[in-house]
Structures are given as C-alpha cells and as structure tokens.
Amino acid sequence: MNDPGLVLDARRITKAYGDHVVLNEVSLQVRSGEVVCIIGPSGAGKSTFLRTLNHLEKPDSGEVWVGGEPMGFRLRDGKLHELSERKVSAQRARTAMVFQHFNLFPHLTVLANVMEGPVRVQRRPAAEVRAEALEVLGRVGLSEKADAYPGQLSGGQRQRVAIARAVAMKPLFLLFDEPTSALDPELVGEVLTVMSDLAAQGMTMLVVTHEIQFAREVADRVVFMADAGIVEQGPVDQVLVAPREARTRQFLKRVLA
Amino acid sequence: MTQDLLPQVRLRHWGRWISGVLIVLILLALGWGAAQGDIAYGDIPYYLRSPIILKGLVGTIVLAVVAQGVAIVIGVLIALMRISHNPVARAFAGAYTWLFRGLPVLLQILLWYNLALIFPRLSVGVPFTGLKILDVETNAVMTTFVAAFLGLALNESAYMAEIVRAGLKSVDRGQIEAAQSIGETPTQRLRRIVLPQAMRVIIPPTGNDFINMLKGTAMASVIGYVELIRAANNISSFNLQVMETLIAAAIWYMVVVTVASVGQYYLERGFDRQDRRAGPPSLRRRLALNLGRPPMVRSPQ
Numbered sequence: 001m002n003d004p005g006l007v008l009d010a011r012r013i014t015k016a017y018g019d020h021v022v023l024n025e026v027s028l029q030v031r032s033g034e035v036v037c038i039i040g041p042s043g044a045g046k047s048t049f050l051r052t053l054n055h056l057e058k059p060d061s062g063e064v065w066v067g068g069e070p071m072g073f074r075l076r077d078g079k080l081h082e083l084s085e086r087k088v089s090a091q092r093a094r095t096a097m098v099f100q101h102f103n104l105f106p107h108l109t110v111l112a113n114v115m116e117g118p119v120r121v122q123r124r125p126a127a128e129v130r131a132e133a134l135e136v137l138g139r140v141g142l143s144e145k146a147d148a149y150p151g152q153l154s155g156g157q158r159q160r161v162a163i164a165r166a167v168a169m170k171p172l173f174l175l176f177d178e179p180t181s182a183l184d185p186e187l188v189g190e191v192l193t194v195m196s197d198l199a200a201q202g203m204t205m206l207v208v209t210h211e212i213q214f215a216r217e218v219a220d221r222v223v224f225m226a227d228a229g230i231v232e233q234g235p236v237d238q239v240l241v242a243p244r245e246a247r248t249r250q251f252l253k254r255v256l257a
Numbered sequence: 258m259t260q261d262l263l264p265q266v267r268l269r270h271w272g273r274w275i276s277g278v279l280i281v282l283i284l285l286a287l288g289w290g291a292a293q294g295d296i297a298y299g300d301i302p303y304y305l306r307s308p309i310i311l312k313g314l315v316g317t318i319v320l321a322v323v324a325q326g327v328a329i330v331i332g333v334l335i336a337l338m339r340i341s342h343n344p345v346a347r348a349f350a351g352a353y354t355w356l357f358r359g360l361p362v363l364l365q366i367l368l369w370y371n372l373a374l375i376f377p378r379l380s381v382g383v384p385f386t387g388l389k390i391l392d393v394e395t396n397a398v399m400t401t402f403v404a405a406f407l408g409l410a411l412n413e414s415a416y417m418a419e420i421v422r423a424g425l426k427s428v429d430r431g432q433i434e435a436a437q438s439i440g441e442t443p444t445q446r447l448r449r450i451v452l453p454q455a456m457r458v459i460i461p462p463t464g465n466d467f468i469n470m471l472k473g474t475a476m477a478s479v480i481g482y483v484e485l486i487r488a489a490n491n492i493s494s495f496n497l498q499v500m501e502t503l504i505a506a507a508i509w510y511m512v513v514v515t516v517a518s519v520g521q522y523y524l525e526r527g528f529d530r531q532d533r534r535a536g537p538p539s540l541r542r543r544l545a546l547n548l549g550r551p552p553m554v555r556s557p558q
Contacts, residue, residue, distance in 0.1 A: 056434055086442045093440025103435035107453045117439030120449060169439055 004068075005031045007172045007204055013052050013062035015045075022048045024228040025062070030173060030206060035199045037215035038208045040225035041251055046208045049225070050175050053206070054095045055088055067094055067172045093121045096166035097175040100182050102158040104150040110137065110161050111146040117169045129168070136164045140194050156187030160194050173204035180211060212255055216240055224248045296500050304492065304505035313488025314509050320402065320484060321471045324409040328470075329463070331410070332417025337447075339422055350418065358415035363476045366408030370480045372399050405477030413470060420462045424455030457528050464521030468514050485509055 008030040015023040022045045030036055038046050051057040053064055055072050063080070064071035072088050073080035083091070096117075105113050114133040118124050137143050140160040150158055159179055166174055179195070180188040192214050199205060199218045209215060215222055215236065222239040224232045224247075232245045243249045304310055338350035357365070373395035380392040428451050436446040478487040489502035 054438060056437055089437070089440050089442045089445075091440075092437060095438075097435075097438035099431060099435065099438075101431055103429075103431035105432065105435065105450055105454075116449070117441075120445055121440040165439065175438075 006065075007032050007067055008053065008206070009063075009065040010049075010053060011063045011065070013049065013059045013064065015048055015052060015057060015059050021228050023052070023059070026225075026229055027062075028223065028230065028233075030204065032172075032204055033202050034220045035203075035205045035218055036207070036221045036223060037219040038206065038223045038225055039210070039212065039215060039251075040231075044225040045228045046225050047177050050097075050177050050206060050208050053175060054092050054097055056097070066091065089121075093117065093169065094172050095175060096169040096171035097177065098159070098162050098166050098179050100178040102150070102155070102162045102182075104158055104162055104165070106150050108149075109146065110142065110148050110150065110153070113150065113161060114165045114168045117165065122169070133164070133168055136168050137161075139167075139197070140164045141190075154187060155183045156190045159183065159187075159191045163191070163194055163198070167198065167203070173206060174198070176205065176207040176209070178208050178210065180209070210255070212240065212252070224251065226251065297498065298501075300498060300501045301505050301508070304489075304498075304502050305508060307492065307505075309488045309492055310485070310502070310505055310509070313483055313485040313491075313506070314513075316477075316482065316488070317471065317474045317484040317509075318513065320405055320409070320474045320477060320482070321467070324406050324413060324474075325467050325470045327406075327410045328413035328417050331414035332421050335414065335418035336421035336425060339418065340425060354415045354418050356415075357411045358419075360412070362408055362412045362473060363479065365412055366405055366476055366480060369407045370399060370401070370404035372404075401477065401480050401482035404480055405474070405482045409470060409473055409477070413466060416466055417463070420459055420466070421455070423462075424457075424459035425451060427458040428454045457525075460521070460525050460528060464517065464524070467521075468517050471513055471517060472510065 006029055008028070010026065010028045012025040012027055013023050014021070014025055026045070026049055028036075028049075038050070040046050048057055052059045052062075053066075053071070055064070058072060063073075069091060070080055071091055072083055074083055074087075075081075105116065108116065111130070111133055114136060115126070115129050118129040118132070119126050134143060134146060137146055140163055142157060142160055142164070145153060145157065145161070150161065153161065163174075163179075176195070180191050183191065188211070192211060195205070195207070195214070196218050207215075207219075219236055221233060222236055223230055224239055224243070224245070226247050232239055232243060232248045238244070239248060240252065243252060335350045335353055338346040339354075341347060376395050378392060379395050379398060380389050382389040382392070432450055432454065433446055436450040441449065474484050475486045477484055478490070481487065483491070485506040486503075489506040493499040493502045
C-alpha cells in the first residue's frame with residue numbers, strides 16, 4: 001500500500017449465504033476524489049458488496065484495505081490477525097454510509113443525529129462539532145430543521161440528514177446503498193442534488209444506484225455488476241454509452257426502455 | 258341558492274338509559290347492604306394513620322422498590338446473555354428464566370428464609386488454602402427482608418429478562434447498522450441507540466409488573482416481614498378488629514397502586530414525546546375530553 005491516493009482496495013471479496021454465492025472474488029479500487037457508481041440488476045450482489053466494504057457484512061474471504069489498513073484485521077508478521085468488534089468499530093469510523101431506509105435515530109434530534117458520531121466515537125469537543133454539524137446541515141439545506149426529530153421530516157429531508165450525518169464523520173469515502181430507492185418520485189431530485197454537490201466538492205463516493213441518469217452526470221467511473229461479480233467497468237462514455245459486454249447492453253436496454 | 262333540508266330526529270338510546278339506571282340501583286343496594294354490616298367504619302381513618310400500619314406501608318414500598326429495581330438490573334443482564342453470541346451464556350439465561358419463573362414466589366421466599374437449615378454458615382474462601390474472605394451465620398444474613406427480597410427480586414428478574422428481550426428485539430435492525438456505520442462500539446450501540454428506543458416497549462409491562470410487585474410483597478407477611486398485611490394482623494391480633502385493619506391496608510394498597518399507575522402513564526408519555534410520535538394526552542386533558550367539554554388546559558405547542 002504505497003499509493004496514498006488509493007483510499008479503498010477491495011481484493012477478491014467472496015461471500016455466500018449457504019450454497020448461494022452472492023459475491024465471487026470481487027475486486028475494486030477507488031482513488032481519493034473519485035465518484036464510482038455501481039449499477040446492475042437486483043440480486044447482483046451490489047448492496048452486499050458495498051456492505052462488506054465497512055464490514056457490516058464480513059466477507060468469507062478476501063481483503064478490504066481502507067486507507068492502507070486491512071478492514072477487520074491487523075497486519076503483523078505478514079499475517080492478518082482478526083480484530084475484536086470493538087476495534088473494527090474504530091476502523092469503521094473512517095468510513096460512513098447512507099442507507100436505503102435512512103436509519104436515522106428517531107429518539108435524537110436532527111442535530112444530535114449528525115453530532116452522534118463525531119462526539120461519541122471520534123471524541124471531539126461538542127462545541128466544535130456543533131458548529132460543524134450546523135454547517136453540514138446548511139450544505140444539505142436543512143439548517144432550520146436542526147431541532148426537529150426525524151419523524152417530523154419528509155423522506156427526502158430524512159435522507160439529506162442521513163447524508164449530513166455521514167459527511168460529519170469526515171470519512172475517507174462515503175458509501176451510498178440505493179439512497180433514493182425508498183423515496184417518493186418527487187423527492188428523489190433533492191437528494192440527488194445534494195449528492196451531486198458533494199461530488200463536485202471532491203468527496204470520494206461509492207454509490208449503488210438505479211438512477212442511470214445520475215450516474216451519467218456525476219460518476220467518474222461506472223461499475224456494472226451481475227451474477228455475483230463485476231461484468232464491466234470504466235468511464236461513463238464506455239459503460240453507459242458504448243458498453244462492450246452483451247450483459248451490460250441487455251441491462252441498459254431494459255432499464256432505459 | 259341553498260336547498261332546504263328536512264329536520265332530523267335523533268335516535269333515542271333507550272337500552273342505554275335502562276341499563277345505566279339498573280347499574281346505579283345495584284350499586285346503591287350494595288352500598289346499603291355494606292352499611293348494614295357489623296363493622297366499625299368510623300375506626301378505619303384512625304387505622305389509616307396508625308404508626309403500625311404506616312410502618313407496614315413503608316415496609317411494603319421499600320421491599321417493592323428495592324426488589325423491582327434489582328430485578329430490572331438482573332433482567333437486563335439476563336436478556337443480554339439471552340441474545341449474546343456465547344452459547345453458554347444463552348443456555349444459562351434460558352435456564353435462569355425457566356427456574357425462577359417456574360417456581361411460585363411464596364415457595365422461593367420460604368426456601369431463602371430457611372436456607373440456614375441446609376447451610377448454617379455462609380462463607381466465601383479460596384479453595385485448598387483454608388483462607389476465608391467472608392464467613393457469617395446464615396440466620397444473621399437471611400433476615401425476613403433479605404429472604405423476601407431474594408424471592409421477589411429473582412422471580413421478577415426472570416420476567417424482566419423477557420420484557421427487556423422483547424424490547425431489544427423491537428428495535429429495527431437498521432438502527433444497529435446505522436450506529437455501526439458511524440463507528441459505535443457494541444456498548445455504545447446498546448446504551449446510546451438500542452436501549453433508549455427499546456424503553457418504549459419495556460416501560461408499559463414493567464409498570465404492570467411493578468404494580469404486581471407492590472401486591473406481591475404481601476407474601477412476605479408469611480415469614481413475618483412487617484408490610485401492610487402483617488401490620489394489620491399485628492393490630493387485629495390484639496383488638497380483633499380484623500376487617501377494619503384489613504380495609505385500612507386495602508385503602509393504602511389502592512393509594513400506592515394509583516400513584517404507581519399515574520407515574521407509569523407519565524413515564525410512557527415522556528418517552529413518546531421524545532420520539533415525536535403522537536403520544537396519549539395528559540390525564541387532565543383526557544378527562545376533559547371524555548367528559549365532552551373543551552380541554553381545561555392549554556394544548557402543548
């Protein structure tokens with residue numbers, strides 16, 4: 001790991017539930033500042049792959065290197081020694097994730113949701129975090145909702161808070177797991193706008209999405225997954241405009257029809 | 258141009274009137290009958306304030322509060338063991354619940370109280386060295402309070418374990434994942450995210466159990482612990498005013514249980530408000546609503 005620009009290096013990730021292989025030796029590298037969109041039919045293993053990257057799912061085999069550290073392990077004497085869940089938690093704090101169903105903490109205010117990680121996990125001074133959290137909420141257009149509870153917000157607003165909560169961690173990269181799939185159609189736009197802004201500000205992002213148009217506009221690289229593996233990846237012009245693989249063409253024809 | 262509407266005649270609920278009057282009549286008859294009894298109602302207010310009864314009241318409340326408090330702590334621990342990844346802990350928690358929930362409380366109290374029959378001394382020491390850290394006579398430790406406390410608390414802790422487990426299970430899996438995703442440790446997830454949300458599910462049955470506990474302390478009278486019933490008996494064994502003293506005790510039970518119910522109501526409402534989901538209205542407000550009058554209190558913003 002002598003390439004400091006490489007924030008994520010997933011090597012031959014394999015995961016199976018019983019006999020069902022969800023991921024078959026999937027590898028992916030992401031460089032700082034890159035926006036990578038992962039598309040593909042449902043059941044392709046996109047979400048599971050994303051969740052192995054911060055060890056919400058432990059891969060059966062394969063390695064996830066985050067900022068030069070092996071996720072879930074400690075490197076010593078040329079061997080990877082498994083870490084306790086407590087230590088893995090500390091590693092996760094260098095990443096952040098946005099979920100399909102938002103998963104905001106309903107018993108905490110919007111501001112407290114955003115401050116939870118920086119204050120409780122990163123142990124940074126509350127006053128400083130507070131100012132930063134308010135600034136981040138401003139960036140997602142929700143400054144005036146700081147004292148509201150998640151239950152009082154619309155779906156789109158909730159997802160923007162969830163994005164603010166993730167951004168406040170100052171992560172090496174942001175993981176988005178189908179962030180607009182649970183939203184009413186008219187609320188999708190506001191969330192995608194916030195995500196585009198983040199991308200423009202240089203945030204490193206991995207986005208599992210069904211929004212092909214969003215991928216077209218924002219992605220530096222598009223990854224097409226199907227049948228537990230990566231079929232094709234490359235710049236938008238290649239994968240979305242002139243795909244090489246028949247499987248990709250077939251998928252795009254169906255979703256763009 | 259408006260159309261003319263015909264006058265409407267409301268349906269008369271004759272059945273409601275008749276049954277309502279009937280109920281009132283039955284209650285009056287019962288009240289009249291009760292007044293014919295050979296009982297000195299006038300003495301009850303005196304017994305309500307009698308130092309012996311008041312001592313029993315304190316005994317009831319202290320025993321119930323201490324036993325319930327300890328039961329909650331043990332219950333949380335057992336519930337956590339029940340859902341842990343450690344198979345030995347899971348099995349232990351299951352067996353614990355099975356045992357302490359299965360035996361009658363009265364039997365458990367009697368077993369603890371008579372512990373000295375099989376273990377005259379209680380000692381903790383280092384094996385094979387003869388070194389003793391603690392060595393006491395069982396009867397000196399196993400007072401009526403301690404025996405009653407152990408019987409009630411351990412039985413209740415088995416129920417609490419199930420209540421807490423249901424509460425923990427009620428929290429959405431996504432909440433734990435979100436807490437994981439921002440790097441919270443297992444302890445932080447539990448304390449900051451899961452338990453506060455589980456409280457909504459845990460509080461109502463716990464309040465219910467506490468009310469049961471208040472009444473369950475009556476069983477401690479069997480081994481001579483002075484609570485309300487024992488206190489009432491202590492008085493009536495001298496002056497034979499059995500019913501007068503028991504009714505005084507009954508009134509105190511109702512007072513304590515009512516206070517506990519109101520406390521539970523507001524505790525629940527507090528946790529609902531935190532969640533900003535529609536919680537039940539305050540008691541005053543609900544009373545006003547039920548009486549069909551506009552609320553006497555200002556609605557909370």
